[in-house]
Structures are given as structure tokens and as C-alpha cells.
Amino acid sequence: MAKQDRERAKTASLRRELLAWYRHNRRDLPWRRNADPYAIWVSEIMLQQTRVAVVVERYQAFMARFPTLLSLALASEQDVLALWSGLGYYRRARMLHKAAHFLASQHQCNLPGTAEELRTLPGIGVYTAAAIASIAHGEAVAVVDGNVERVLCRLAGWEAVGRTGGAALRRKIEGLAASLLDPEQPGDFNQALMELGALVCTPRNPQCLVCPWAADCATRGEHKTRPRPGMVSREVAHGLSVRMGQGSGREVLLEQRPASCTVMPGLWELPALLDAAVPEDKLRMTVRHAIMQVNYYVRIRAVFEDDAEALTVSGGERRWVPLNEAARMALTGLTRKVLHRAHLLPTAQLDAIAPEPVPDVV
Numbered sequence: 001m002a003k004q005d006r007e008r009a010k011t012a013s014l015r016r017e018l019l020a021w022y023r024h025n026r027r028d029l030p031w032r033r034n035a036d037p038y039a040i041w042v043s044e045i046m047l048q049q050t051r052v053a054v055v056v057e058r059y060q061a062f063m064a065r066f067p068t069l070l071s072l073a074l075a076s077e078q079d080v081l082a083l084w085s086g087l088g089y090y091r092r093a094r095m096l097h098k099a100a101h102f103l104a105s106q107h108q109c110n111l112p113g114t115a116e117e118l119r120t121l122p123g124i125g126v127y128t129a130a131a132i133a134s135i136a137h138g139e140a141v142a143v144v145d146g147n148v149e150r151v152l153c154r155l156a157g158w159e160a161v162g163r164t165g166g167a168a169l170r171r172k173i174e175g176l177a178a179s180l181l182d183p184e185q186p187g188d189f190n191q192a193l194m195e196l197g198a199l200v201c202t203p204r205n206p207q208c209l210v211c212p213w214a215a216d217c218a219t220r221g222e223h224k225t226r227p228r229p230g231m232v233s234r235e236v237a238h239g240l241s242v243r244m245g246q247g248s249g250r251e252v253l254l255e256q257r258p259a260s261c262t263v264m265p266g267l268w269e270l271p272a273l274l275d276a277a278v279p280e281d282k283l284r285m286t287v288r289h290a291i292m293q294v295n296y297y298v299r300i301r302a303v304f305e306d307d308a309e310a311l312t313v314s315g316g317e318r319r320w321v322p323l324n325e326a327a328r329m330a331l332t333g334l335t336r337k338v339l340h341r342a343h344l345l346p347t348a349q350l351d352a353i354a355p356e357p358v359p360d361v362v
């Protein structure tokens with residue numbers, strides 16, 4: 001297959017997998033039950049800088065009081081601000097009210113149909129315009145918020161936007177978002193990608209094992225970001241070997257750090273790999289773990305029992321440990337994090353660790 005055909009097939013499969021995941025996992029949010037452009041506009045403005053849980057509550061009261069664009073335009077600013085109470089950033093409410101006035105007096109209460117026109121309204125930036133145009137009007141325009149940036153950086157294996165080179169990376173992310181966008185279902189695709197970032201590809205603790213894009217993801221876990229001043233980044237790799245034990249469930253191969261170690265002597269950890277560069281098809285996950293001034297990007301490779309001697313560095317004492325016993329051992333923080341994330345420790349609960357997303361500023 002030619003390179004172009006392979007790229008096309010990969011894009012088609014990424015779209016399919018993401019949309020199928022979204023159909024089964026999307027949260028039932030009030031603004032998703034309504035195709036009215038006005039309702040979508042209100043929700044997008046509220047979601048700027050405000051948590052979804054807070055917006056759900058305030059949105060319903062706001063829409064009950066101002067069910068149409070005209071009702072909002074005719075309201076006094078004091079009424080609008082009162083209904084905005086609890087959401088903060090009141091400038092958003094003033095801009096929304098001002099734009100409603102303008103649309104009611106100049107455009108017969110019709111919201112513009114394209115992202116370009118929407119951007120001319122008060123309070124609507126690039127992100128919000130793209131979200132409204134794609135969701136309410138089906139325009140094929142990609143939305144890039146903080147969630148989308150993070151997911152695409154990880155998918156492509158790009159270092160996160162920093163103080164230098166940020167604009168170039170931002171352009172690459174926008175290009176990738178535009179090429180992945182499903183032109184047949186742009187609104188659903190944009191919402192699906194943001195939902196993936198909010199529920200699965202979270203800033204901390206991404207749930208790669210249940211991610212629809214895991215097979216194509218270059219990072220499979222936390223991606224590299226520019227270290228804060230005074231911090232340095234280091235890449236290391238560890239092997240994860242799991243086997244069936246003698247009647248007591250699964251066992252994991254652990255190694256005890258020698259007593260002579262200056263850092264964490266005597267603690268148990270996953271054996272270090274001989275080669276820190278893990279081939280992409282063998283990569284299980286990437287975990288960021290900070291110890292003092294060092295940000296470790298730890299690549300975890302699944303290692304078969306037979307390969308454990310050949311692929312891992314022999315350090316201290318090594319043992320196959322039943323998983324329920326491992327949970328009670330003195331594990332290093334990194335090893336505990338990996339075993340949790342791989343759902344190998346009994347207390348790992350996917351629902352308990354899916355955090356509430358915080359939408360990005362427009």
C-alpha cells in the first residue's frame with residue numbers, strides 16, 4: 001500500500017474508533033440534548049474557565065429563565081448577571097448579553113452559521129467559534145482546546161508547548177486536528193476528542209488501557225513537557241512481567257533495590273530494562289514521575305517471563321510476587337503508580353480516578 005493510502009486508512013480508522021468510543025461513553029450533558037445554536041452558544045460560553053459540574057447546574061436555571069435568544073436580548077443586564085451568579089468571570093455574561101442584543105436588533109435573532117462570522121461577535125474567540133460552528137451548524141472546522149492539544153501531542157509523540165517553539169508546535173497540532181476531523185460528523189468528532197481528553201487522556205493518570213487510540217499512540221501515557229526552571233528530565237525504562245502463579249492468581253516480577261543504594265534502599269520495584277529505548281510496538285505505557293529535581297519519563301515495556309533475564313538489568317534480589325501481596329509491600333512510588341495504572345493492584349478503580357475536566361480559556 002502506498003504511503004498516502006496508509007495515511008488515509010489510518011485516519012479513517014482513528015475517526016471510526018474515536019466516534020464509536022464516544023457513542024458509548026459520552027456524558028449525558030443538558031446542552032447535548034439540544035441542537036439549538038443559541039443553547040449551544042450559551043453552554044460554550046459558560047464552559048470557558050468553569051468546571052462542567054458547575055455549568056450543568058447553572059445552565060439549566062439560565063435556560064429556564066432565558067429559553068431563547070430574544071428573551072436574553074430583552075432582559076436587563078442585572079437579571080443576566082443574577083442568573084450567571086456562581087459561574088464567575090462576569091465579563092462573559094456581559095458579552096453574551098451584548099451579542100444577543102446585536103443579533104436580535106440586526107439579524108432577526110439568528111446566530112451566524114460559520115466560525116469566521118461567529119468570531120466577529122463579542123466574547124467569541126477562535127475556540128468557541130469553531131465549537132459552535134461545528135456542533136450547531138456542522139461546519140468542518142477543528143476545535144483545539146487544552147484537552148485536544150494534550151491528546152494530539154501524546155498521539156503524535158510531540159513535546160508539549162513551551163515558552164520557545166510554542167507557535168510552531170501549535171500550528172502542527174492545528175494541522176493534525178484538521179486532518180483528523182471527520183468532515184461528515186465534525187460536531188461529534190470535536191466533542192469526542194475533547195471528551196477523550198477529559199475522561200481518558202487526562203493530564204495525570206491517562207487510562208491508555210481503555211483508550212480507543214492506544215494502538216496508534218506514540219506515547220501511551222504522559223508526554224514530555226518542558227521542565228520547570230531548576231528541574232531536569234530523564235528517560236528510563238522498566239519491564240513489566242506478569243505470569244499466572246501457583247493457584248493464587250497472577251504474580252508480578254519485582255526486584256529489591258540494594259541496601260547500598262543512596263536512593264530508596266530496600267524498596268521493591270519493576271526491574272530496569274537494559275535498553276531505555278522501547279520499540280513502539282512493545283511500549284505498554286509512559287509514566288511521568290518526579291523525584292526531587294528530576295522529572296522521569298518512564299517507559300514501561302511488557303516483558304515475557306522467558307525474556308526477563310535477557311531484557312532487564314539484574315540489580316538486587318528478584319522475586320515473583322502475588323499481586324495481592326505486592327499491594328502490601330514497600331514498593332517505590334513509581335512501581336505502585338504503574339501497577340495501579342495497569343489495573344494490577346486491587347484498589348485501582350477507573351471510575352474513581354476519572355477527574356472532572358476543566359475547560360480551557362478561549
Ligand code: SF4
Nearest residue numbers: 201208211214217221
Ligand atoms: S493511548 Fe494514552 S496517551 Fe495515547 S491518546 Fe490514549 S490515553 Fe492518551
